[in-house]
Amino acid sequence: MAEMRHVWRLAKRPVGDIADSDLLYQEEALPELQDGEFLLKVGYLSLDPTNRIWMSDMEQYMPPVGINDPMRGGVVGRVVASRNPAFPEGALAAGLGEWATHMVSTGEGMSPFPEIPGISIPQAFGTFGVVGPTAYFGLLDIGQPKPGETLVVGAAAGGVGQIVGQIGKLKGCKVIGIAGGPEKCRYITQELGFDHAIDYKAEDVGAALDRLAPEGVDINFEQVGGPIMSAVVSRMKLFGRMPLCGMISGYNAIDDHEEPGRWTLILMRRLTIRGFIVTDFAARFPEAFGQLAQWMLEGKVKTRQDIRPGLEHARETVKLLYSGGNFGKLLVEVSPL
Numbered sequence: 293m294a295e296m297r298h299v300w301r302l303a304k305r306p307v308g309d310i311a312d313s314d315l316l317y318q319e320e321a322l323p324e325l326q327d328g329e330f331l332l333k334v335g336y337l338s339l340d341p342t343n344r345i346w347m348s349d350m351e352q353y354m355p356p357v358g359i360n361d362p363m364r365g366g367v368v369g370r371v372v373a374s375r376n377p378a379f380p381e382g383a384l385a386a387g388l389g390e391w392a393t394h395m396v397s398t399g400e401g402m403s404p405f406p407e408i409p410g411i412s413i414p415q416a417f418g419t420f421g422v423v424g425p426t427a428y429f430g431l432l433d434i435g436q437p438k439p440g441e442t443l444v445v446g447a448a449a450g451g452v453g454q455i456v457g458q459i460g461k462l463k464g465c466k467v468i469g470i471a472g473g474p475e476k477c478r479y480i481t482q483e484l485g486f487d488h489a490i491d492y493k494a495e496d497v498g499a500a501l502d503r504l505a506p507e508g509v510d511i512n513f514e515q516v517g518g519p520i521m522s523a524v525v526s527r528m529k530l531f532g533r534m535p536l537c538g539m540i541s542g543y544n545a546i547d548d549h550e551e552p553g554r555w556t557l558i559l560m561r562r563l564t565i566r567g568f569i570v571t572d573f574a575a576r577f578p579e580a581f582g583q584l585a586q587w588m589l590e591g592k593v594k595t596r597q598d599i600r601p602g603l604e605h606a607r608e609t610v611k612l613l614y615s616g617g618n619f620g621k622l623l624v625e626v627s628p629l
Contacts, residue, residue, distance in 0.1 A: 295321060295322060296319055296320065296321055296322065297319070297320060297322050297392055297393045297394040297395075298317060298318065298319050298392065298393045298603060298604070299317075299318055299320060299362050299363075299390060299391065299392035299393070300315050300316070300317055300318075300362065300363045300390075300391035300392070300603075300606055300607065301315070301316050301318060301360055301361060301362055301363065302314065302315060302347060302357045302358070302359060302360065302361060302362075302363050303315060303316045303359070303360070304359065305347060305348055305349060305356075305359070306344070306347055306348070309611070309614070310344070310347070310607065310610065310611055312607065314347065314607075315363060315606075315607045317604055317607070322394060322396065323396060325373060325374075325375045325396065326375065327375050328375060328376050328398050328399075329374075329375055329376060329396050329397065329398055330371050330373065330374035330375065330376045330379040330381075330385075330396070330397060330399070331371065331372050331373040331374070331394060331395075331396055332367070332369040332370070332371055332372070332385055332389070332394065332395050332396075332397060332402075333369050333370050333371075333372045333393070333394055333627060334367045334368075334369040334389065334390075334392060334393055334394065334395065334603075334626045334627065335367075335368055335369045335370060335413065335625070335626060335627050335628065335629035336367065336368050336369075336413070336414050336417055336418075336599075336623045336624065336625055336626060336629070337365050337366070337367055337391060337603065337606065337623065337624040337626055338365060338366035338367070338417070338418070338421050338422060338621075338622075338623055339365065339606070339609060339610045339612075339613060339622040339623070339624060340365075340366065340422055340451075340613070340622075341515075341538050341540045341613050341614075342538075343363070343364075343365065343610055343613075344610075344613075344614065346363075346364050347363075353569045353571070362390035362391060362392060362395075363390065363391040363606075364388065364389075364390065364391075365388075365389060365390065365391050366386070366387070366388060366389070366417075366421045366422055367386065367387070367388075367389035367390070367395070367626075368384060368385070368386035368405055368413065368417040368421070368629070369384070369385060369386075369389075369395075369626075369627075369629070370382065370383070370384055370385075370629055371383045371384075371385055372394075376398070376399055378399055378404075379397075379399055379402070379404065383404060384404065384405040384406075384407060384413070384629070385397075385399075385402050385403065385404055385405055386402065386403060386405040386417060386421060387401045387402035387403055388401040388402070389401075389402070391603065391606055392603070393603060393626055393627065405417070408585060408589075410588075410589050411585065411588055411589070413629050414597050414599055414623055414625070415588075415595060415597060416585075417623070418451065418595060418597040418620075418621040418623055419455070419584060419588070419595045419621070420580075420581050420584065420585075422451075422570055423450075423451035423452045423455060423621055424455055424580055424581070424584045424595075425570050425573060425577055425580040425581075426452045426537055426570040427452045427453075427455035427456040427459060428455070428459065428580040428583065428584060429568070429570070429572075429573040429576070429580065430452075430456070430513060430535040430537050430568060430570075431443075431456050431459050431460060431511075431513060431535065432459070432463075433573070434533060434535035434564075434566050434568060435511040435513060435533050435535050436511075436533060437459075437460055437463040437464070437465050437510075437511060438463070438464070438465075438510075439463065439464030439465070440464060440465075440466075441464075441465050441466070441510035441511060442465065442466045442468065442505045442507065442508070442509050442510050442511070443456075443457070443460040443465040443466065443467050443468070443509075443510065443511045443512075443513065444468045444469075444470065444501070444505070444509050444511070444512050444513070444524050445457045445460070445467065445468070445469045445470065445486075445513045446470045446512075446513065446514055446515050446516040446520055446521070446524070447470070447471070447515045447516055447538075447540065448469025448470055448471045448476075448480050448486065448489070449469070449471040449472075449476035449477075449479055449480055449596075449619060449620065450515070450618065450620070450621070451595075451620060451621030451622070452515060452537065453469065453471075453480075453513070453515065454480065454484055454594075454595060454596060454620065455584075455593060455595065456513045457469050457480060457484060457485075457486045458484055458485065458587075458592070458593045458594070459593070460511075461485050461486070461487075462587070462592060462593075465510075465511070466487050466488075466505070467485075467486045467487050467488075468486070468487060468488045468489070468490065468501070468504055468505060468509075469481075469486045469488070469489050469490070470489075470490045470492050470497060470516075470520060471489060471490075471491065471492070472491065472492055472493045472616040473491060473493055473494075473616075474491060474494075475619070476489075476491075476619060477489035477490075477491050479596070479619075483594065484594060488504045490504070492520060493616075497519075497520050497523040497524070498523040498526070498527070501523060501524065501527050502527070505527065507529070508527055508528060508529040508532075509524060509527050509528045509529060509532060510528070510529055510532055510533070511532065511533050511534070511535075512524045512525060512528060512532065512533075512534045513534075513535050513537075514534055514535065514536045514537070514538070514539075515537055515538040515539075515540060516538070516539065516540055517538070517539025517540065518539070521539070522554075525554055525557070525563075526554065526557065528561060528563055529561065530561050530562055531561070531562050531563070531564070532561060532563050532564070533563070533564045533565075533566075534563060534564065534565040534566070535566060535568060536565060536566065536567040536568070537567075537568055537569070537570070540613065540614065595620070595621065596619065596620030596621065597620050597621045597623055598612075598618045598619050598620040598621060598622045598623065599623045599624075599625050600622070600623070600624055600625070601624075601625045602624070602625070603624055603626045605624070606624050609622065609624055610622075
């Protein structure tokens with residue numbers, strides 16, 4: 293059994309961008325296992341936009357990370373010692389854990405993690421951990437895509453967006469992805485099958501939508517917020533739907549100003565806008581896992597992971613999410629599994 297671990301702790305709440313002094317990397321002793329506990333050697337850490345929300349004391353869907361507490365994050369790893377029969381030594385486990393090389397758990401918030409022939413562990417974790425269910429339920433339950441409709445996907449080359457667009461194509465939609473840079477735009481059209489891509493760094497999003505979707509937009513899968521969201525919402529059709537799972541463009545904002553809602557437009561076009569957190573659908577996760585795994589094994593859905601080595605670099609790596617610097621689902625390789 294390992295006796296020491298490295299862990300990132302939240303030293304203070306960020307103001308604006310995450311500063312070096314906000315998160316501290318420490319070495320510390322591991323406690324002895326008690327009955328019902330197990331020791332997990334972390335293999336991969338998921339970095340997600342919500343990490344920045346957890347660091348703050350803003351209103352949110354779960355308690356913020358406490359000052360001096362380990363930073364929270366999704367993890368997958370292997371059990372290296374156990375006094376919990378549900379998590380035997382040698383098994384894989386995944387769930388909500390810590391930015392750490394090792395962690396002691398009672399199993400709360402963790403589940404056994406299957407090894408699926410044909411799908412690597414980081415690919416499975418990067419897809420099934422958070423982004424796959426977010427895409428699956430957000431689009432199918434809230435977006436309710438129908439053949440021939442136009443779907444716009446923000447942050448289209450990210451972990452969630454890449455899956456949303458491919459499911460949209462499977463459901464017969466015309467899919468327009470918004471991404472930053474020519475490489476990401478080529479990827480979503482040439483590799484993932486999106487019909488069109490808009491490079492928000494090089495062109496006016498509204499003008500591009502007028503050209504690519506002159507008939508308007510039926511579904512806006514929203515993750516970005518800000519002017520890009522405004523450009524899409526103002527071009528939505530009657531009875532359009534907008535699953536809202538994030539507004540990453542404002543997560544590092546110093547003030548809490550948000551653009552006024554387009555309430556008259558929402559009324560006149562009878563839009564349905566629903567914010568959601570993926571855990572809203574936790575009871576149905578097996579449904580998403582089963583269908584996504586089938587599509588992946590059949591070659592109908594591809595996923596891309598952006599894997600960065602070294603837990604010690606996590607503080608810098610997480611910042612990529614807020615600058616568009618990641619390409620695919622962002623993971624930290626803590627220890628090869």
